Amino acid sequence: MTRNDIPGSGRNAVEVRGLVKHYGETKALDGVDLDVREGTVLGVLGPNGAGKTTLVRVLSTLIRPDAGSARVAGYDVVSQPRQLRRVIGLTGQYASVDEKLSGTENLYMIGRLLDLSRKDARRRAAEMLERFSLTEAAKRPAMQYSGGMRRRLDLAASMIGLPSVLYLDEPTTGLDPRTRNEVWEEVRRMVSEGVTVLLTTQYMEEAEQLADELTVIDRGRVIAGGGVDELKAKVGGRTLQIRPADPAELPRMVGAVAQAGLDGIAGATADAAEGVVNVPIVSDEQLTAVIGLLGERGFAIAGISTHLPSLDEVFLAVTGQKTSDSTAPQDRTDELQEVAA
Ligand SMILES: Nc1ncnc2c1ncn2[C@@H]1O[C@H](COP(=O)(O)OP(=O)(O)OP(=O)(O)O)[C@@H](O)[C@H]1O
Numbered sequence: 001m002t003r004n005d006i007p008g009s010g011r012n013a014v015e016v017r018g019l020v021k022h023y024g025e026t027k028a029l030d031g032v033d034l035d036v037r038e039g040t041v042l043g044v045l046g047p048n049g050a051g052k053t054t055l056v057r058v059l060s061t062l063i064r065p066d067a068g069s070a071r072v073a074g075y076d077v078v079s080q081p082r083q084l085r086r087v088i089g090l091t092g093q094y095a096s097v098d099e100k101l102s103g104t105e106n107l108y109m110i111g112r113l114l115d116l117s118r119k120d121a122r123r124r125a126a127e128m129l130e131r132f133s134l135t136e137a138a139k140r141p142a143m144q145y146s147g148g149m150r151r152r153l154d155l156a157a158s159m160i161g162l163p164s165v166l167y168l169d170e171p172t173t174g175l176d177p178r179t180r181n182e183v184w185e186e187v188r189r190m191v192s193e194g195v196t197v198l199l200t201t202q203y204m205e206e207a208e209q210l211a212d213e214l215t216v217i218d219r220g221r222v223i224a225g226g227g228v229d230e231l232k233a234k235v236g237g238r239t240l241q242i243r244p245a246d247p248a249e250l251p252r253m254v255g256a257v258a259q260a261g262l263d264g265i266a267g268a269t270a271d272a273a274e275g276v277v278n279v280p281i282v283s284d285e286q287l288t289a290v291i292g293l294l295g296e297r298g299f300a301i302a303g304i305s306t307h308l309p310s311l312d313e314v315f316l317a318v319t320g321q322k323t324s325d326s327t328a329p330q331d332r333t334d335e336l337q338e339v340a341a
């Protein structure tokens with residue numbers, strides 16, 4: 001078994017068109033379109049019940065869609081399930097290891113299920129245990145593993161068949177920050193080796209850390225998509241932050257921007273605590289115009305920066321819902337007011 005994809009080749013490893021899956025009245029997937037380019041990570045972001053696991057199940061051939069199409073590595077989920085299963089790996093939302101079996105036994109069993117010979121299954125199991133730092137725990141039953149060790153065993157299990165496309169369904173939900181970082185490191189390593197990843201998550205930070213592109217889904221529908229920065233910019237531009245060398249200049253600076261009547265610039269506000277002037281902008285031209293104006297007026301500027309809205313704000317803006325992220329609501333409100341100021 002070898003990987004047949006070429007990282008960054010620009011081809012799509014996953015192509016989903018008009019995918020529909022209904023459970024009675026529930027529209028778990030209600031016409032989903034998405035692509036994952038080979039060698040990249042697509043983050044599928046959505047709240048509880050958005051349809052993330054349903055999507056992963058259809059793409060793994062575990063359930064059949066009601067309508068639409070999906071191809072993975074060129075194989076159709078409905079008409080070529082056997083070929084498709086050979087190229088994918090899946091780390092499900094809920095740990096799928098057998099509690100009573102040891103790490104080695106779990107991985108050996110999966111290797112055998114994937115038609116590896118006894119010898120190859122043993123070898124692959126040992127390799128994966130080593131790679132995911134589980135060699136010492138290899139002989140212990142999985143029920144004695146910590147949450148992080150279980151997740152690593154899950155990842156190891158999904159890599160036994162050397163998949164070219166890997167699905168990770170909320171891989172770090174419930175993990176502590178340190179263990180979460182370890183999982184992220186492993187995912188990055190797999191991606192650097194050419195694996196294409198479709199990752200579902202409820203964590204903005206996770207998407208920002210791992211994903212090249214994002215698709216935001218809610219109630220079975222794609223509500224936004226694009227690059228991480230692109231998506232942030234969609235929510236409504238950026239804030240230009242200018243720091244005068246002399247904080248006493250803040251009011252005069254605000255006045256200068258407000259009175260200049262620059263195209264599309266509604267105004268500016270002073271943040272005395274931070275010692276900066278905030279100007280909402282939507283284009284690079286506006287950025288240049290503001291800086292140019294302040295230069296002409298002879299202001300001494302100590303620093304300039306622009307800030308995109310956070311992914312939490314993106315989510316709030318496109319779904320009208322808060323995410324389950326741990327960010328304190330109060331902080332979020334403050335950030336939003338700053339962006340809206
Ligand atoms: N087997 C099923 N039978 C009936 N309804 C289902 C089934 N599986 C999922 N659903 C419903 O479909 C919708 C989407 O569920 P899904 O599990 O795909 O969401 P999710 O985005 O993975 O959520 P979470 O973040 O909680 O894991 C939900 O309303 C869910 O209740």
Ligand SMILES: [Mg+2]
Binds near residue numbers: 052053093169
């Ligand atoms: Mg789910």
